[in-house]
Amino acid sequence: MKRRDFIQAGLAAGASVALSPAIGAPMINPLEQVLVGKGAKQRVVILGGGWGGLATARHLQIHAPQLEVLLLERNPVFWSGPMSNKWLVDLIDGEQLIHSYTAAAKKFGYTYIQTEVTQIDRDKRRVHTARGFVEFDWLVVSAGIRVSYEPWLGDDKRAIQHTVDNYASAYIPSTELIALKQKIKQFKGGNFVMTLPPPPHRCPPSPYERACLIASYFQKNRIPGKIIILDPKPRIAPITIGYRTAFEELYKDTIVHVPNAGVTSLDPYKKEIKTKAGDFSFDDAILMGHHQAADLTWKLDAIGKTPEGKPNNWASVHPEFYNLKDDPRIYIIGDSVGAVSPQFGHYPKSGHVAQRMGRSVAQYISEQAKNRTPSPILIDNLCYMLVNTVPKESISVQFDYKMGAEGHLLQTQIDDNERRAELWEEDKRWYNLMMTDFTATT
Numbered sequence: 001m002k003r004r005d006f007i008q009a010g011l012a013a014g015a016s017v018a019l020s021p022a023i024g025a026p027m028i029n030p031l032e033q034v035l036v037g038k039g040a041k042q043r044v045v046i047l048g049g050g051w052g053g054l055a056t057a058r059h060l061q062i063h064a065p066q067l068e069v070l071l072l073e074r075n076p077v078f079w080s081g082p083m084s085n086k087w088l089v090d091l092i093d094g095e096q097l098i099h100s101y102t103a104a105a106k107k108f109g110y111t112y113i114q115t116e117v118t119q120i121d122r123d124k125r126r127v128h129t130a131r132g133f134v135e136f137d138w139l140v141v142s143a144g145i146r147v148s149y150e151p152w153l154g155d156d157k158r159a160i161q162h163t164v165d166n167y168a169s170a171y172i173p174s175t176e177l178i179a180l181k182q183k184i185k186q187f188k189g190g191n192f193v194m195t196l197p198p199p200p201h202r203c204p205p206s207p208y209e210r211a212c213l214i215a216s217y218f219q220k221n222r223i224p225g226k227i228i229i230l231d232p233k234p235r236i237a238p239i240t241i242g243y244r245t246a247f248e249e250l251y252k253d254t255i256v257h258v259p260n261a262g263v264t265s266l267d268p269y270k271k272e273i274k275t276k277a278g279d280f281s282f283d284d285a286i287l288m289g290h291h292q293a294a295d296l297t298w299k300l301d302a303i304g305k306t307p308e309g310k311p312n313n314w315a316s317v318h319p320e321f322y323n324l325k326d327d328p329r330i331y332i333i334g335d336s337v338g339a340v341s342p343q344f345g346h347y348p349k350s351g352h353v354a355q356r357m358g359r360s361v362a363q364y365i366s367e368q369a370k371n372r373t374p375s376p377i378l379i380d381n382l383c384y385m386l387v388n389t390v391p392k393e394s395i396s397v398q399f400d401y402k403m404g405a406e407g408h409l410l411q412t413q414i415d416d417n418e419r420r421a422e423l424w425e426e427d428k429r430w431y432n433l434m435m436t437d438f439t440a441t442t
């Protein structure tokens, strides 16, 4: 759109115009200008171009090609969480991890707009962004997680910023991954502490995988480092035996796993951390704060409540359709989703689950667009974790779901604890299938 057309589109929609005191030229409030005008087609707006958002956009092209689809994402490129641990220690290259939004949008016939989403107006069916607003008929929010250090540091914003700047976990797709990779390469030795968030959190088996791969890197490069995993859980989980065996057989002198080590306080300047299992000092660290549903789900007022009436930090949605309970056309999917079953609580917060939810929601929207009532689609989960690098060997965990006689979802978990090369080969195949599903990878 040329700049003049862009401004006129804003004016046509009743944008407010003020005079800039500095230069006297008209200034338009981005909250009040249309970013992309709505035509005759019904429109789906997707917030967040991660695993869930990209899968939704791709599967809408298959199931509802008559709808207009807009994907709003703050990042210029897609960063994958899955495989990122391998990239950190040079086991895969960047081309496998980072993908083009523009190419995916072109291939699957939707519009990608790089912008920060700022507000959602449910009544007016509008999403506000840093560049203007868009209107929607359906909204799919797959905005991932946010990391909270407040339980350790209160509202000391300086200490929180210092922690993010120096010890960020790179669990959100961003350039934090680059900083972490540099940090691992520059580490000279000493205590390398990794705190794990209390459950539920993003991809529960992946911090242990990261510990194995960094340990393997230290061993290979003769870096005299010790990785101290401070785990709030009483034991490693999931894939308990597979990980415990790998720690004992492969990383006996490099990894120390400390159970019941929930963090009680942190001094990020003195590099000291207090936990329920004792106090630790560190030379460097990956500090994973508490995980919560992404900011956008809070802005949607979609956060569930504890029995005491406080926010439970995760989005409250229908367990199989993922729509807001009072709005069948607003969906929240992926890691933001809160407890869905009294038997198991949350679905695993994985890319696999987010992709499955996105694929299902595309079908639900397609049915709704035809004025039909969708039937629920059951999902599954599958995660492979690389624990050895010479030779490359993985372990895995699989989850299946069914509806129980009492009307709530039931989960079956199968841990594959025997590390072997065959599972690493399966992991690569799984990842390629996923990338072919929703990125421009062929």
Ligand SMILES: Cc1cc2nc3c(=O)[nH]c(=O)nc-3n(C[C@H](O)[C@H](O)[C@H](O)COP(=O)(O)OP(=O)(O)OC[C@H]3O[C@@H](n4cnc5c(N)ncnc54)[C@H](O)[C@@H]3O)c2cc1C
Residues within 6 Å of the ligand: 047, 048, 049, 050, 051, 052, 053, 072, 073, 074, 075, 080, 081, 082, 083, 084, 085, 115, 116, 117, 118, 142, 143, 144, 145, 170, 171, 172, 173, 202, 203, 206, 294, 296, 333, 334, 335, 336, 349, 350, 351, 352, 353, 354, 382, 383, 384
């Ligand atoms: C180290 C690591 C290893 C992992 N390994 C595996 C694995 O092996 N297998 C597996 O299945 N899963 C794995 N995962 C988990 C997986 O990455 C997540 O579960 C998955 O990404 C969740 O998808 P999502 O769509 O909910 O969120 P995300 O993929 O995080 O996407 C959210 C998107 O929303 C965007 N966004 C958020 N807010 C805004 C805003 N206000 N404006 C604009 N854009 C916004 C973000 O930039 C982001 O791109 C791993 C994760 C990590 C960190």
